[in-house]
Amino acid sequence: MAVRIGSSRRKSRHKMTKHKSQRGKINITRYLQSFNVGDAVVLKVESSIHKGCYPLRFHGRVAIVKNKRRRCYEVSLIDGGKEKTLIVHPVHLQRLVK
Numbered sequence: 001m002a003v004r005i006g007s008s009r010r011k012s013r014h015k016m017t018k019h020k021s022q023r024g025k026i027n028i029t030r031y032l033q034s035f036n037v038g039d040a041v042v043l044k045v046e047s048s049i050h051k052g053c054y055p056l057r058f059h060g061r062v063a064i065v066k067n068k069r070r071r072c073y074e075v076s077l078i079d080g081g082k083e084k085t086l087i088v089h090p091v092h093l094q095r096l097v098k
Helices: none
Strands: 040-043 062-069 072-079 082-088 093-095
Touching: 040 072, 062 082
Parallel strands: none
Antiparallel strands: 040 062, 040 093, 062 072, 072 082
16 A cells, blocks of 8 residues: 655645735634534635644535534534534634625
């Protein structure tokens, strides 16, 4: 069997880059935002904060908040016909605007 080369952030240059107007310190309200159980959220990575980041293959997907775990949230989404649960820091989540 072949050995896997690279880490989880391999080939993620464009997903992890910010526009030049968004660089610098993030807003504290975004870091401390709260969600209710059942809210629909979009997984958008905040590249300046590595804590609580999800696997980047789920970038841009819509998920449902299932539970809160200390500072992070359990979110579930359907991937390939199966429900998957991720534990994500709220800085990497955005509310889904309908």
